[in-house]
Amino acid sequence: MNWITNYVRPKINSMLGRREVPENLWIKCPETGEMVFHSDLENNKWVIPASGYHMKMPAKARIRDLFDGGVYEALSQPKVAQDPLKFRDSKKYADRLRDSRAKTELEDTIVAGVGHVQGVKLVAVIHEFAFMGGSLGIAAGEAIIKAFERAIAERCPLVMFPASGGARMQEGILSLMQLPRTTVAVEMLKEAGLPYIVVLTNPTTGGVTASYAMLGDLHLAEPGAEICFAGKRVIEQTIREKLPEGFQTSEYLMEHGMVDMVVKRHDIAPTLARVLKILMKEPPAPMLAVEHDAPVAEPA
Structure with a gap:
């Protein structure tokens, strides 16, 4: 406990009428x-x-903004083993989990829900980067798989918003096992004939990029997002060459065929609705009638 910070300073501020900003x-x-x-x-x-x-947009804010009127059914977080390896580096893994939960008010890095986006029913899965860098562990993998199973049961598309530093090192091989498990879930959705759309956000890296983040039927990306497996500095140190400007950004990846569209955040919901209506073979939204100042002449 810091006696000066926690006791003396508040007392002085209260005496002088100062307010903490x-x-x-x-x-x-x-x-x-x-x-x-x-x-x-x-x-x-x-x-x-x-x-x-x-x-970076908080996951809870993003899911409320995505669904019509902010209305959706939140998918519950599956119960999994906590700290299975009893891992400790400079800090206990159990303590890191406790701190991240207090900071984000989430059980783990995944927020998922079912709702409508401009009338299109879908399941959305969103990473919370503030929770240990959005890392993929057992809990996140299980939550993602359950979300895919719900999409199959509801016969609706799934939209993934990854934002992750990759696999969670504190869970070792158990974290890496989530890569094939989530890949199988993606294939199950595709076998059911349902669309899978990925909206790549900043950053999407490591094992997440090596699995479900790059398996979509369509890949959208927010402007300037970093999308890669290994970081730019690691690659430069390995190959001993300077990489091009803007390397691993969403714009660079779109130019090289790894991203289909770069979409501004304000346009994501209407873009998803338009694309999903095409993929689900639903009729487009009705066009508004255009009024003309003068009548159009009939053909002779």
Whole structure:
């Protein structure tokens, strides 16, 4: 316990009438250095208004924003073994889990739900990067598989929003086993004739990229997202060469055929609805009648 910080300083502030100001009221744009008020950023879907830079969006905020009116059925987190390897590095894995749960108010890194996006029913699976870097462990793998099973049962598409540093090292081989398990779940959905769409967000790396994040029928990506298996610095140190500017960004991957579309966050919901209606062979939304100032002449 820090006696000065926790006791003396609050006493002095109360005597002088000072108010504690939260440290996260202003967010700095990583691209331009512009300072943006927190509420303005949140109201703009966590996109910097001036530069268009896409900040990381909390999973709970993303799933509410995705579904019509923010209404959806949350899928429960399956119960799995906690800390199966009794892992410890500089900190106990059990303590890391406890801290991440307190920080995010989530059981693990996956948030999933069933709802409608512009009238199209789908299952959405979203990674929370703030929970241990969105890493893939037993709990996340089980939650993803259950979400695929729900999509098959509901006969509806599944949309995945990965944001991950890869497999969770604290679970070792048990984490790596989630790569083939989730891959099988993807194949089950495809065998059922249901679409699987991946919306790649920043960052999508490691074992997640090596499995379900790159197995979609269609791959969308947010602007500027880092998408890779190994990081740029690791590759440069390995091959001893300088990599091109913008390497591993969503724009670079689209130019080289690994991403189908780069879509701004504000356009993701309408884009998903339009694409899924085509894939599900549903009729498009009715076009509004266009009024003309003058009558159109009949052909002779």
